[in-house]
Amino acid sequence: MSLDISVIVPLKNEEESLPELAAWIDRVMQANNYSYEVWMIDDGSTDDSWEVITKLAAGNNHIKGIRFQRNYGKSAALNEGFRAAKGxxxxxxxxxxxDSPDEIPELYNLIMRDGYxxxxxxKKKRYDPIMKTIPSKFFNxxxxxxxxxxxxxxxxxxKSYRRKVVKSIEVYxxxxxxxxxxxxxxxxxxxxxxVVEHRARKYGVTKFGLERFINGFLDLASIMFVGKFGKRPMHFFGAMxxxxxxxxxxxxxxxxxxxxxxxxxxxxxxxIFYLALLFMIIGSQLFLTGFIAELVTRNSADRNSYLVEERLEIKA
Structure with missing residues (x-):
């Protein structure tokens, strides 16, 4: 059965904040008469987060949980939540x-009413340490x-998404x-x-690490390449x-x-003679890389998998 809203909460070691968050979300949903579910994704917590989720679910059937055997990261937690969501x-x-649950009604309306x-x-006004805000501005x-x-x-x-969006993408x-x-x-x-309210952290400490920016830029390069050339790698490697x-x-x-x-x-x-040889060797290697990538792509199970918006058939 379809619901109005699915809330996905990835977490690691947040046992103190979960009861307050669950109660706050429930107040907002009840005040706006939304049908809803909350998926709490425990990403390998080492505290009592899972026990707290279990107790919350026992007292509120809107709350559901997924527990990873070890820490896989926020992307993995979101991806599992996307797969489970029914809203x-x-x-x-x-x-x-x-993040304030009071933002939920407007985030919902922007999708359902305004068609986003x-x-x-x-987070226009942030309460994060400067070691996080400065790199974040550069990254953005x-x-x-x-x-x-x-x-x-x-x-x-x-963030808020139309259901079709989260069912059409993969995050890792x-x-x-x-x-x-x-x-x-x-x-x-x-x-x-x-623009959303950003609140000061009430419990615990940030899980932020500078290595995320290095990995983040590498992932951006991957996304830009796969999104544009994923089904035609020879166009990139061949041109180069x-x-x-x-x-x-x-x-x-x-x-x-x-x-x-x-x-x-x-x-x-x-x-310059050796530079010419180097250029020709690199060019040949890029061609070969393109051919191999084309062979891999053509043998991929989803090589002809496309998102179809609508299909019109007129029967005679």
Whole structure:
């Protein structure tokens, strides 16, 4: 049975905040008469988070839980939540009470009333340490520039989605921060932003680590490549290979012509001769990489898997 809203809460070691968060979400849902479910995804907690989730679920049948055997990361938790969600609108939020459930009604309305596919929260005023806010601004600027999506805060945990969006995408690695980019490449173009309240952390400590930015930029490169060339890798590697091979060929032709004009001319004494060889070798390797990638793609089980918006058949 379809519900109005599914709330997905990925968490690790948040036992203190969970009862308050669950009660707050329930108050908002009851006040707005929404049918709902809350999926709490325990990402390998080492405290009593799972025991708290179990008690909350026993007292409120809207609350459901998934427990990972070990820590897999936020992307994995969100992906499992997306697979389990039954709501028409899926809302994600962090478990640390820095995201306010009072934002839920407007996030729901922007999807159902205004027709957005995805709404990303923008924590315009933040209560995070400077070691997190400065790199985050740089990361968001680079991502917006590369993806063409005009958002201020890609990594905000508070987002809302049309159900079709979360059922059409897969999130892994550190790619949860790039869900708007993944959604865009999947064909969902109506992506918006809403300024949301960001609250100071009430319990525990942040799980933030600087290594996330290194992994994040690598994942962005992966998404941009797979989204554009995933089904036609030869177009990328072949073009790059042609450029390098052509440069090497032109240099080699110039050196050969110089040798014909002047027989005393020694090609191998010129550093540019070895640069030409290097360019031609790199070009050949890129071509071969493209061919191998094409073979892998053509033998992939989902090589002809496409998202179909509508199908019209007129029967005679």
């Amino acid at each position: 028409d609108v899926i809302i994600t939020m962090d478990a640390d009470l820095q 596919d995805l709404i990303s929260g923008w 600027g680079v991502t917006a520039k590369m993806s063409g999506i005009k958002l201020h805060d890609f990594n905000c945990g508070l 690695g550190e790619m949860h921060r790039y869900i708007p980019v993944i959604a865009k490449w999947a064909g969902f173009r109506k992506i918006g932003e809403k 290979g042609f450029v390098f091979f052509f440069l090497g060929f032109v240099i080699s032709f110039y050196l050969a012509f110089a040798k014909i004009v002047n027989l005393q001319y020694n090609m191998t004494d010129r550093p």
